[in-house]
Amino acid sequence: MGKICKSCGSYYSGDWCDKCGYGKPAGVSESVKKYRKAAKRKPERMQTAEDKKLYAKWAKEEREEAVEKRQDPKAQQHFLIVVVLAAVIVLFIALYRSGKIFSNTREEVVGQYFDSIRDGDFDKFVKCFPKEIKRDYESDMMDSGLSEGDYMKALYQDLADQYGEGYSINIKLGNETQLNADDYDMSGYKAQYGSAPKLSEVYEMVVNVSFRGSKGSDEAKLYLYVGKTGGYWRIFGMTEDVGSLNADGSPNEGELPPVEENSEQ
Numbered sequence: 001m002g003k004i005c006k007s008c009g010s011y012y013s014g015d016w017c018d019k020c021g022y023g024k025p026a027g028v029s030e031s032v033k034k035y036r037k038a039a040k041r042k043p044e045r046m047q048t049a050e051d052k053k054l055y056a057k058w059a060k061e062e063r064e065e066a067v068e069k070r071q072d073p074k075a076q077q078h079f080l081i082v083v084v085l086a087a088v089i090v091l092f093i094a095l096y097r098s099g100k101i102f103s104n105t106r107e108e109v110v111g112q113y114f115d116s117i118r119d120g121d122f123d124k125f126v127k128c129f130p131k132e133i134k135r136d137y138e139s140d141m142m143d144s145g146l147s148e149g150d151y152m153k154a155l156y157q158d159l160a161d162q163y164g165e166g167y168s169i170n171i172k173l174g175n176e177t178q179l180n181a182d183d184y185d186m187s188g189y190k191a192q193y194g195s196a197p198k199l200s201e202v203y204e205m206v207v208n209v210s211f212r213g214s215k216g217s218d219e220a221k222l223y224l225y226v227g228k229t230g231g232y233w234r235i236f237g238m239t240e241d242v243g244s245l246n247a248d249g250s251p252n253e254g255e256l257p258p259v260e261e262n263s264e265q
Helices: 030-039 049-070 073-098 106-119 122-126 131-144 148-155 157-163 187-193
Strands: 168-179 201-213 216-229 232-240
Touching: 106 122, 106 168, 106 201, 106 216, 106 232, 122 131, 122 148, 131 148, 131 187, 148 157, 157 201, 157 216
Parallel strands: none
Antiparallel strands: 168 201, 201 216, 216 232
16 A cells, blocks of 8 residues: 655655655655755745644754764774875885885995996996986986996996906995084085985995906905985995005005095095
């Protein structure tokens, strides 16, 4: 038997009104909202006691639906997920920029520098330096028209000529001296490259290097200037102890790997 809708007056046979959706358990339907909106346009002076009672009922239902939406556990869960993801992203960026994650150590960048020379690995080589030196090497390689491997071979051909193809490079780290990053003079670096990295830490690292090959061997004592910029350690300067000796005790006059020399000691 059909029922009369208390909202729109239509007959319906199901659990809720097919016309306006009255009685539908999922809340107030869009058709109901449209019907109610039109009904509420009746001037208050023309509203009967029954109309006012019905309007009050509608208002109560709409308030309850709004409260349910605000208290919807799924909606709250989704909101919390968004908040947590945003916090994780912000934390990841902060840790990345500070060098707490995906960073390197002073020892690693020094080892990477000599390994890249031995292996002829241009990509590993330029990553040892601040962006200004890296850009300078990349520009020089492009101008040369050589491949990365051929460029590295040409760059260190003197080592191959002196020690023979397939020479080895072994390093032993010596003393490390921390320098004052705020007072460290980068004016010469800036004059050469147009800009200079902001260094949060600076160290002078003593590195004893042994070159061994079929044609001979040499040892050198180098001073590498390593600074932390953008969360990563980079090499930005190098000098040689000219008093260092070769394996046979003679003064070392061998060629140094080409790195921007730094006169600040």
